[in-house]
Amino acid sequence: MLEENDSKSNKIHGLVLFEETEIEEEEEFTEEKAAKLEEVSQENKIKLQTELKPYGDQYLYRIIVENQSEAPITEVKVKVNYPSFLELKRSSPPTVSFDTNNSNDDDLEHIKIMFDEVSKKDQKRINLFYTPKTLTNGEGISSVITFVNNQDLVRVINSKEITIDLSALSIHPKIIPSSNIKKFVAKPDVKRAIKSLGILIEDELDLDEIFAQVNLILRMNNFQLIAKDLEKKIVWYFGTELESKQDILIIGQINKRKIEWLATSRDPHILIPLLTMVKQDFIERLKRLKMIDSPDQIMELNCKNCGYVLPELPKVGEMVECTKCHLEQKVW
Missing domain, CATH: 3.30.310.10 (TATA-Binding Protein)
Structure with a gap:
């Protein structure tokens, strides 16, 4: 299953890498500890939660990967499928880097997010912020995760698709x-x-x-x-x-x-x-x-980092500073 998943990587538009900010001294990993981890049951203890809600003039799509077991999971990959009428503006905690030129599907976009590991009794949370390009309805956004469990087996969890209704108002x-x-x-x-x-x-x-x-x-x-x-x-x-x-x-x-x-x-x-x-x-x-x-x-005119409204439209090539996070950025 890993090979199949990797073969599709060239169709993924975005890649997010979550890196640990603190480097801790590695604990010696013995065969005895490995055997104990393999004995830990992870059945039904890895959860994928998603929600979509309004956030100002954007949609916030939140993904939570939760490990409720006593052993870590590794090689965690989250793939988000969303309709092409949504434009990904930013993400937190990291910045999403994506390439829309590789798309072979006019109706669907993809973002791929990767973690080396989700520790025992821990979770990873990702917030994606989308702006609609047009009014439409009936299309949805969904996620799927793959990971390697403590038995060295690949597991897959799919989220429910959340339908987006963007009908014209009366x-x-x-x-x-x-x-x-x-x-x-x-x-x-x-x-x-x-x-x-x-x-x-x-x-x-x-x-x-x-x-x-x-x-x-x-x-x-x-x-x-x-x-x-x-x-x-x-x-x-x-x-x-x-x-x-x-x-x-x-x-x-x-x-x-x-x-x-x-x-x-x-x-x-x-x-x-x-x-x-x-x-x-x-x-x-x-x-x-x-x-x-x-x-x-x-x-x-929203800040690329925090999404706050920029104080002005600068001239071509000039920088403007966000009044909230103070990031200086070019608009055009």
Whole structure:
């Protein structure tokens, strides 16, 4: 089974290596200790847990490999299969390195994660952060692990596939007093998400026209205008999502050449399709106006390390520092 698994490695897009940061003195491994380890039963004591949940405007896919036995497992390989409409943005604890040029499947992407060992009574946890490229539904994400147990046998565990629903939302406009905006945002159970975009064009941008498109997109999606600040280029819109019956406050603004939508609602699951929908509409509007030639000229402005929104869109070739983790990075 190991040979079969290795033969497929050239189809894997990403490889993550988890290395130990501390080197401990090796304990002498005797035949007696090896025999005792072989006597330890690992049956049904190696667990694979996965979950998918909203994380701002992204999905967090969490994988936990847990060894509940009294002996280690080795050569642990985790393969994650996910639909191509998801884009892997970052991971924790390590950084994922992946190559999408080797794909032979237009509908499925792969990431491979490897550990030398999972010690007894220990676990490994991986967090993968995905951003949807488009609205779609019915496709899923899943994982499979292979490992060598203390009997020197290869074992395989498959996770259940988690289906992703990214259907377009239906919004009903709702009027509220502008004085209620602050109260709505301050509610303790309200979740927030932000989509921050930069237009990768060196020419001077017509910010007034872009601000007009921000307003138009929110009206097109049936939100009700609540307040507007033309000088600061900020608008507040409100509406109710018809299926979940949850209210949504969405703010559009232009801030230091960044185009941003900030959405709040009690239901975090509707924020991701909402912001994906708004981004798609924004790209289509700019293409129709011939302000951009390609969707590649629209960049999401999140830190490559921690995912925090970058403070500005820097000029070409210049660095920008994340205000949260302080990593300096190039955007374009």
